[in-house]
Amino acid sequence: MRKKIAAGNWKMNTDPNFGENFIKNLENRPFPDDVLVILGVPYVSLLSMSNTAKKVAIAGQNCHQEDKGAYTGEISASMLSSVGCGYVILGHSERRQYFNETDDLILSKIHKAFENNLEVIYCCGEPLEVREEGSHEAYVGKQLEDSICKLDKDQLSKVVIAYEPIWAIGTGKTASPEQAQSMHANIRKVIENNFDRECAEAISILYGGSVKPANAKEIFSQPDVDGGLVGGASLKEDSFYDIIQSF
Numbered sequence: 001m002r003k004k005i006a007a008g009n010w011k012m013n014t015d016p017n018f019g020e021n022f023i024k025n026l027e028n029r030p031f032p033d034d035v036l037v038i039l040g041v042p043y044v045s046l047l048s049m050s051n052t053a054k055k056v057a058i059a060g061q062n063c064h065q066e067d068k069g070a071y072t073g074e075i076s077a078s079m080l081s082s083v084g085c086g087y088v089i090l091g092h093s094e095r096r097q098y099f100n101e102t103d104d105l106i107l108s109k110i111h112k113a114f115e116n117n118l119e120v121i122y123c124c125g126e127p128l129e130v131r132e133e134g135s136h137e138a139y140v141g142k143q144l145e146d147s148i149c150k151l152d153k154d155q156l157s158k159v160v161i162a163y164e165p166i167w168a169i170g171t172g173k174t175a176s177p178e179q180a181q182s183m184h185a186n187i188r189k190v191i192e193n194n195f196d197r198e199c200a201e202a203i204s205i206l207y208g209g210s211v212k213p214a215n216a217k218e219i220f221s222q223p224d225v226d227g228g229l230v231g232g233a234s235l236k237e238d239s240f241y242d243i244i245q246s247f
Ligand code: 13P
Pocket: 009, 092, 164, 168, 169, 170, 171, 172, 208, 209, 210, 211, 229, 230, 231, 232, 233
């Protein structure tokens, strides 16, 4: 049985005060036992939120590929671990686009995350022009083959995949449940081809891109969709809570 996951990605929004209150209020509500809830939050909020959280797991949104050193403004995987993170989001399309992250670099960050006991939410997804020309499956397949397919099986078991079509991020334009299902099935096939069927069946694959309470249930009900990575709608406690309950 695969893990069901509702993950939020706050990106560069909110402050520690907001984060602490959010966790307190959210955890005061009845939580489904079988859903793993993860919040990827700004660095300045990691410590207080992980100290406050009893059920929600806390994630960093990036880490550097080196252990330490003269990298002004960067954060290491060990720093994330030291403030209570259990996860790190890597390969987000915004990091790929604005910080020129390649799958080679992302792979080295993934290794560093594992060395520091972090599990990884690995993001992949195609831009609009690739979707329009119909080569989205090959595009995402290559992202996977250049990164997580180079791990061993044990390492892969510490990865959650998030499929986030770039054209659906922050645009209000969601992939249809059929489009999400078809890409998730393709991703599972790539994992099966590079590892085996057991690994493919075990890995959780989240959908991300304009997930909200109004569409979460239908998307999450697809057989190969195991949850969501939610941006905007994870910033409001009510809407994120509705999404947690959408399985
Ligand atoms: P939105 O839910 O705001 O579209 O963002 C998705 C995302 O990028 C999550 O990582």
